[in-house]
Amino acid sequence: MSGKLIPVLALAALISSCSQPPVKEQGPRPVKLAEVVSLNRVEKSFSGVVSPDQFSDLAFKMSGPLISLNVEEGQKIRTGQVVAEIDPQDFKWEFEAKKASYQTAEAQLQRAEKLLSKQAISKQEYESTEAAYSNAKAAFEYAQNQLTQTKLRAPFDGFIQKKYVENYQKVQAGQGIVCLINPNKLQIQYTMPESSINYFSNPYSLYVEFDNYKGIRFKAKVKEYVEASPDGSGVPVFLYIDDPEFNLDKYKVAVGFSCRVILHVETGSFNEGAVMIPISSIVAGEGNNNMYVFVYNSQSQKVERRQIKEEELLGKDRVVVTEGLQAGEKIVTAGATRLVDGQQVKVLTD
Known part of the structure; x- marks a missing residue:
């Protein structure tokens, strides 16, 4: 100085x-x-961007041709709403077959229970019938579950950020269909130079200022960061805003919005x-x-x-x-x- x-x-x-x-x-x-x-206090400023804290690439657990994909990018959807559906016909046939086998096994078990009570069959014969019933029940429940999963439902409220496929396309098990984002759970992402990461070892405070709300700073905290740069470009840092003044109903901030991250480090000089x-x-x-x-x-x-x-x-x-x-x-x-x-x-x- x-x-x-x-x-x-x-x-x-x-x-x-x-x-x-x-x-x-x-x-x-x-x-x-x-x-x-x-x-x-040392003040450092970094360019940041709003990213989703809760998001999911929705996918089917089985393969098949799409027969319904009635959502568009940017569309809001509710928990449980059907996002897409693959052709259920083969799964319906499998379900009906397993259902019939299950019902037959159930009837056989009931008859075996009566015969066992009259000592008309051996304990070993009854246990064999009981095992067949258990296998038939498990196969039926699996087929029922497979049929239910021909409809892809939203696991939480959000909006469709991106569609990866088009309707009537044949999709594979695990292939992403859409990316669903929760707009009410956001985080801030920015990159800090490796030479600056030691600032986190001193007392510090963080603030976020959005480009569309200049002059208003919100208190933030570190959610997580990587100890070293994965590709040499800097250390990715993720923040969450814990300021009680920050309200998404008042401050219209969404995924992709630009912001400035302000880091204050106490030096005691x-x-x-x-x-x-x-x-x-x-x-x-x-x-x-x-x-x-x-x-x-x-x-x-x-x-x-x-x-x-x-x-x-x-x-x-x-x-x-x-x-x-x-x-x-x-x-x-x-x-x-x-x-x-x-x-x-x-x-x-x-």
Whole structure:
């Protein structure tokens, strides 16, 4: 870190030379904001994408020609809904044959039980009839199950992301028919360079900011990651959003949406609570030691005038502040000199 300690008087003179006394105004005043950055925190940003946390390639357990595939990509379906069906005729014949054999074996077992009670047959003959019944029952239940599985049903609510086959095509056992995705169970996927994976050994926090909701960050946690890069391109990391403010009914996020993953790593290089702010955000008040900034409240869209204690200049336009601010707060960087405490403002994006 390269820096230079700035006497309070010098900094006051520097700022007050380009500031004006605040002027009370009516109505929101346009301002630009910056985030207060912790000097005990390294911030890294990665490109991410929304991927499904629950998905399934649905397939039949037997081969046969498709006779029904009445879903389209993007279509919503419910649990138990029939997605596709293969020709059941051969399985119906097999089912009827096994059913007849089962019914015959059942009748024979009932007759054998009566004969055994009258000691008209031996115990060995009865056990042989009982074994034949058990085999016939198992074959019948298997045929029944096979017939039921000629219809492919959705195991959970979701939507069809992709169709792998077309109707009337002959499919093989285990061949993917459609990909079903649960839109309510999402995860974030991004790739981290191998050189950065050691950040996870320090105290850290993760946030996700979606491209279609700029400026809104949601807390996230690591779900899993691979210890080493499988192909040399980086380490795949999967996150889940655990922020109570994140609601899919309010924030329309879906599979394939782009986002930014922000990683904050605590380093402990400066005194606890030290933050960095742009010098343009500081306004000089009356007296040499009276420096303050305007902190933005996103709920009320108003600003709060807050006194700070500056410590050190970083580079040409950044100042170390040791009292009055917390990392993550938003402060005014343009338009501050004409604000008053409690004034409503309008935030300019650029």
